[in-house]
Amino acid sequence: MTDPSKVAQIDDVYWRDAYTPIKQDDAFLERIVAEADLPSLLTALAALTGDHTLIPTELRPPLTPVDTTPPAHGGMSEDAQARARELALSALKRVRDEGLTRPRLLEPQEALTIVDFITGGAGAEDAALMMHELDLVAQRPGAPTWHVDEVAPDRDFDVAVIGTGMSGIAAMYRLRQAGVPFVAFEKHPDVGGTWLANTYPGVRLDTPTFAYSFSFAQRADWPHAYAEGERPYVLVPGVKRRLRIEFMLFDDEDPREMTTPERIRALVVPRFRDELTPDDVRRAVVYVAHQRVARTYRAGRTFLVGDAAHLMPPFAGQGLNAGIRDAANLTWKLIEAISGGATERLLDSYEVERRAHGAAMVTVSRRIGAVVMATHPVVTRVRDTVVRTVGLIPRIREFLANMRFIAPPDYTGGVAVAARGVTLDTVTVGRALSQPVVRDVTGAERGLDAHLGRGWALLQIGGPPDAAVDAYWARIGANRLYVRAPGAEPIDGMVTETSPVLNSDASTLPVFVAVRPDRYVAAVFDAPGEQRVVERLRLFIDDRSRTYDPYSGLPHSRPPLNRSIR
DSSP states (O other), X not given: OOOHHHHTXXXXXXXXXXXXXXOOOHHXXXXXXXXXXXXXHHHHHHHHHOOGGGSOGGGSOOOOOOOSSOOGGGGOOHHHHHHHHHHHHHHHHHHHHTTOOSOOOBOHHHHHHHHHHXXXXXXXXXXXXXXXXXXXXXXXXXXXXXXXXXXXXXXXXXXXXXXXXXXXXXXXXXXXXXXXXXXXXXXXXXXXXXXXXXXXXXXXXXXXXXXXXXXXXXXSOOSOSSOBOOOOEEEEEOGGGOEEEEEOOOTTOOHHHHTSHHHHHHHHTTTTOSOOOGGXXXXXXXXXXXXXXXXXXXXXXXXXXXXXXXXOOGGGSOHHHHHXXXXXXXHHHHHHHHHTOBOHHHHHHHHHHHHHHHHHHHHHHHHHHHHHTOOOHHHHHHHHHHXXXXXXXXXXHHHHHTTTTSOOOOOTTSSOOOOOSOOXXXXXXXXXXXXXXXXXXXXXXXXXXXXXXXXXXXXXXXXXXXXXXXXXXXXXXXXXXXXXXXXXXXXXXXXXXSSOSGGGSOOSSOEEEEEOTTSBEEEEEOGGGHHHHHHHHTTTBOTTSOOBOTTTOOBTTSOOSSOOBO
């Protein structure tokens, strides 16, 4: 932590107590020194180490007059550059070897020495201005040296700050430091002033970002020398150099004009393509990303599926995915209705199971869009910094890249029976069934789904292969399958896992998993709990009213073969 005696002297909201230590070898440091701006590097090393021999008068950059391009290293001669590199390399090795990671606060006289070097001998007036911007200076000018409780303890007043652009923000920050109450007035919906309002394509700050930043908010990780204020976009690379780009349109832009070849080329060239002809553009269209969820997914014999049930922005890629999940959820229930086994409760379960998840996907898409399409410069800066930072951590990068923050559907409120007294670590009622690789009697290895059939499935893990089950399963056409633990030889009607997934819990008693036609788990139970599960599922699928098995086409009077029933 920072020395408590220095806390009051630090006037920088981005102040860091310590930085990442240097661990690279000498060859790496030599490359850094060869590429760095020498006056800046020597100044930083002198401030960090306190060694002023790094900034001798003879190496002070002459700062020759600037023509079109400023001279390298402030105009230092070749001999001076060679000597500066020797000093810098030696100092960097010391920083590495001594593990120096904490910035030093500079007393005013030391700060003057450093500023005098880097400015080529600036006068006292210019040096004071430089010290105002140097956050390493203890008690630097800028921060108020008084507090309202000391100078006006009995005065009751508020300061009005008109406008919250750069000056307004600076004024509010200093007023708060002094404890002065204030009220800000702003015509825009957020702070930023000109840099909030100027959102036209290609806009950039006309001053280097480091020089334009607040003296109390110094940063060393600006992503651009001149801050961007461009329109947000989404970039989706495709095969054969195809590219889908979605640009945000601003309120005053004409959609018809924005899709003309000329405007498209202005948006794409040269940032995304070196050249672009009208023939290169496959499709250009303006659309509105709606966020809507139908009040109900069912009205009698009518069901809403996909975009008819929910509309969402494209940023999470969940519009089509949610529609496919809708179809997979509803299809088997309609098939069951055709067979005569579906109850009204089964048909109602479509909305119960799908509407909540569809609404959640709309919310996720909207939130991602708010991040991706942000236009406020402060918001975009924070976003980019956070994304770059967390992207350095492999597990987080993989989590984001694979969109694992998208919550999977949970159908526990629908056609599902909560487990009671028996569980499997890798199986959750109401969630999709795991997909282990299994080996059949022929030796072929495939995913478990290949053995489940098209309708219901009843899996057995552990216990004797001929364990009797209720006749309900045969009457709803459930395909019964015994899943053996790794190492066991598969025989007809059984499969063996290649690695323990469903068989991760060693048990000699049979555990059954009822799997719905859409491959979601309806129930996990043992023999004593089977009757409760059957009674509960019969509220959705009544085997007694079923006329035939829709998957095999067999009449109900002919139960599926090769199944042990009682």
